[in-house]
Amino acid sequence: MTSRLTAARARFWKRQRPATLRDALAQTKEYAREAKNLGVERIAELMGLEDHWALYKWIQSGRFPLVLLPAYEHVCGIDLATRWLAASRRKLLVDMPIGKGAEQGDLVQLGADFQHAVALLHDFYQSNGSADAEPVLAALREHLQAVAHHHFNVSGFSDPQLDFGS
The missing domain is CATH 1.10.287 (Helix Hairpins)
Structure with a gap:
């Protein structure tokens, strides 16, 4: 049952389409809470931030330092803000997996x-x-x-x- 619940949850998050950057940042935080049991304090710590209150402020206001976005999404485990940024510029993001050669x-x-x-x-x-x-x-x-x-x-x-x- 747990694997089915995990699969359903993964499908739900994979289809998320945030309406705003603020929404994308908040949903990213929510994903980290649900999937990785991470709170804002722990996310900030893993990002190397000394002040977790700044992270709260950036998420709430939607004014997130772009240089910190990759670290935030990496720690949280989902790239909703990056997807929103691309979609807001009418761009399509496609994962580029690496792997074995083609047969x-x-x-x-x-x-x-x-x-x-x-x-x-x-x-x-x-x-x-x-x-x-x-x-x-x-x-x-x-x-x-x-x-x-x-x-x-x-x-x-x-x-x-x-x-x-x-």
Whole structure:
């Protein structure tokens, strides 16, 4: 039951779309409380801040020092503020995972996933937007993440990372 609850909670947070930066900062703090049992005092300590009251003030006002945002999101374990910043500028963020090289099956799956996403997109446009957009968005997002994975691997091909685990 615990794993099902954790999976449901992860899906909930993954779909969060904060409306404002202040909302994103507050939801990030809430995620840290729920998922990692961290309060503001502990978050500030892990960020290396001496004054946890400053962190309270920044979250409340939405005037967060940008230089501290990566540390805040890293400690909290979720990047809601970064996603809000990108979305507010009409940009799409795609995780660029690193991993093993592609095998033939991986590339075939990439093509099949692309065809599936395009078919859903076609059906959505044929319905004049009356169909549910979430499956279309999910398929497009998954395809973009897979392409980003290959983009990262190809761009780093001339400078490979050492593989210490096998």
